[in-house]
Amino acid sequence: MKQNSFYILIGIVVTALVGVFWLSLQWNNSVPIQIGFIIGVITLYMARGRITGIIDDERSVAISQKAALRTLEVFWVVFFTFSLGIIVWTSSRFFGLEGTSTLRFIREHNPPGMGMDKPFFFNPGFIQLLLLCMTIFLYVGFKFYYERKYGGEDADEE
Amino acid sequence: MKNSIKVFRAKANITQEQLAVALGVYRQTIIAIEKSKYVPSLTLAFKIARHFNVNVEEIFECEEADLK
Numbered sequence: 274m275k276q277n278s279f280y281i282l283i284g285i286v287v288t289a290l291v292g293v294f295w296l297s298l299q300w301n302n303s304v305p306i307q308i309g310f311i312i313g314v315i316t317l318y319m320a321r322g323r324i325t326g327i328i329d330d331e332r333s334v335a336i337s338q339k340a341a342l343r344t345l346e347v348f349w350v351v352f353f354t355f356s357l358g359i360i361v362w363t364s365s366r367f368f369g370l371e372g373t374s375t376l377r378f379i380r381e382h383n384p385p386g387m388g389m390d391k392p393f394f395f396n397p398g399f400i401q402l403l404l405l406c407m408t409i410f411l412y413v414g415f416k417f418y419y420e421r422k423y424g425g426e427d428a429d430e431e
Numbered sequence: 432m433k434n435s436i437k438v439f440r441a442k443a444n445i446t447q448e449q450l451a452v453a454l455g456v457y458r459q460t461i462i463a464i465e466k467s468k469y470v471p472s473l474t475l476a477f478k479i480a481r482h483f484n485v486n487v488e489e490i491f492e493c494e495e496a497d498l499k
Contacts, residue, residue, distance in 0.1 A: 328455060328456065328457060329455065330455075330456045330457045330460055331456065331460070331471070331472055331474075331475055332456065332457070332459070332460040332463060332469050332471075333457065333460075335469075422468070423463050423468055423469045424459075424462060424463030424466050424468030424469055426459075426462070
């Protein structure tokens with residue numbers, strides 16, 4: 274498989290997943306998009322292994338590994354912090370510490386204008402997606418950093 | 432880690448691109464190694480040495496700072 278064919282396949286899979294996501298919303302059932310996403314990722318993973326003409330450059334691999342490790346470190350801290358917040362928000366009553374949660378007031382009183390009933394405000398799913406998007410930017414940023422550190426400039430022939 | 436790839440390349444009259452293709456890496460990797468910004472793996476170091484028909488020590492020179 275050529276690299277361009279792989280990019281076309283990515284487009285097809287993403288388009289199909291958008292359709293499945295829409296169907297999941299219509300059916301009010303999360304299973305189709307969750308299974309569909311996993312099947313899509315496995316498909317792309319298997320297709321990637323069949324791409325021909327890729328140079329297995331050890332410096333690029335080393336840079337990717339370093340960037341991925343740094344991204345994981347930052348993401349872990351941010352995601353753990355976010356998860357702690359969600360646990361306190363949703364489980365304070367269960368632990369008998371309801372009075373300590375400052376978000377309990379917002380949750381129960383739902384002041385007008387705060388948009389608590391809208392899907393974006395304080396919706397853990399959207400915030401998690403935002404955090405995942407952040408990892409992409411972080412990864413690209415770290416890749417640039419290590420590319421520069423390990424002399425990736427495309428200098429003229431000497 | 433110092434290296435004299437550029438010298439051997441000049442002697443063999445080959446470009447960075449040609450060396451990169453011969454070794455199966457990107458040209459940027461050759462540039463980074465020549466500028467001592469990236470230390471290659473043992474495998475790649477041996478490949479480079481074999482390409483020029485010399486020992487690894489003739490191309491790569493380990494400095495005291497590298498051993499600390």
